[in-house]
Amino acid sequence: MIKDIYSDPELYEAAHWWKTNDIEFIADAAAELGGPVLEMAAGTGRLALPIIEQGINYTGIELSSAFVKFARKKLVKFRDLAQVLEGDMRNVDLDQQFQFIFIGFNSIFHLLNNEDVASFFSCVYSHLPDDGLFLIDAFVPHPIFLYRAKQKYYVMEFDWPSGEHCIVNETNHYDSDTQINHIHWYFNTSGENEMDEYRFDMHMIFPDTMDRLLTEAGFVIKEKYGDYDKTPLGPESQLQIYVCGR
Numbered sequence: 001m002i003k004d005i006y007s008d009p010e011l012y013e014a015a016h017w018w019k020t021n022d023i024e025f026i027a028d029a030a031a032e033l034g035g036p037v038l039e040m041a042a043g044t045g046r047l048a049l050p051i052i053e054q055g056i057n058y059t060g061i062e063l064s065s066a067f068v069k070f071a072r073k074k075l076v077k078f079r080d081l082a083q084v085l086e087g088d089m090r091n092v093d094l095d096q097q098f099q100f101i102f103i104g105f106n107s108i109f110h111l112l113n114n115e116d117v118a119s120f121f122s123c124v125y126s127h128l129p130d131d132g133l134f135l136i137d138a139f140v141p142h143p144i145f146l147y148r149a150k151q152k153y154y155v156m157e158f159d160w161p162s163g164e165h166c167i168v169n170e171t172n173h174y175d176s177d178t179q180i181n182h183i184h185w186y187f188n189t190s191g192e193n194e195m196d197e198y199r200f201d202m203h204m205i206f207p208d209t210m211d212r213l214l215t216e217a218g219f220v221i222k223e224k225y226g227d228y229d230k231t232p233l234g235p236e237s238q239l240q241i242y243v244c245g246r
């Protein structure tokens with residue numbers, strides 16, 4: 001059976017143990033701008049903790065009910081400062097504005113067409129005050145990964161909480177008409193004969209399209225970084241980090 005990658009928060013946390021290079025960057029941005037902070041596609045609360053630990057008010061929006069439940073449990077001792085709400089970032093309406101709104105770790109690519117991205121931007125815009133900032137962190141899609149030969153490629157490895165070692169490989173099919181990359185992940189756990197298979201889709205948004213959609217939504221692009229050290233976005237950049245205002 002092919003499973004949804006966002007159905008199992010324990011698996012997500014275990015598999016992504018290595019994703020730590022964005023934490024300081026996001027925590028520092030929150031400290032600089034102050035709260036309240038709104039994270040779109042908040043996941044398991046991975047980026048919430050370093051914000052809340054600074055005493056900053058935090059709201060997370062997340063589509064997966066299993067992830068929302070997991071994040072709430074993780075953040076329970078901060079319930080005076082933090083909330084995680086189940087919702088869709090394309091149309092959530094919170095009747096509140098937030099000094100800092102962000103979407104991290106490539107989550108924007110889960111909006112599978114430009115209309116959904118436009119709805120999302122309009123939703124962010126309505127929750128941002130005149131002096132607030134909106135930040136996007138995603139990788140820059142690269143043809144080498146999109147058009148590579150049809151075979152399995154190594155992605156990552158991790159230990160399950162129960163101790164077994166797991167190696168993850170992937171295949172992908174990029175549809176250049178829709179600009180959607182269809183990805184399958186194969187989880188090969190030591191001692192198990194069967195491989196678990198997960199699938200997910202990512203809408204490849206290239207920087208020129210990101211610029212256009214942000215501008216059409218009314219945002220002013222203030223900074224474009226190519227890395228967490230704030231190097232400007234350039235031809236060799238692996239990341240596209242946008243900082244925008246109204």
Ligand SMILES: C[S@@+](CC[C@H](N)C(=O)[O-])C[C@H]1O[C@@H](n2cnc3c(N)ncnc32)[C@H](O)[C@@H]1O
Binds near residue numbers: 045046061067104
């Ligand atoms: C790559 S994970 C990132 C999670 C978290 N931000 C992090 O950095 O660990 C992407 C998340 O986006 C969520 N998501 C996808 N589409 C969404 C939508 N329309 N509204 C809200 N969340 C969404 C998924 O359920 C998943 O938790």
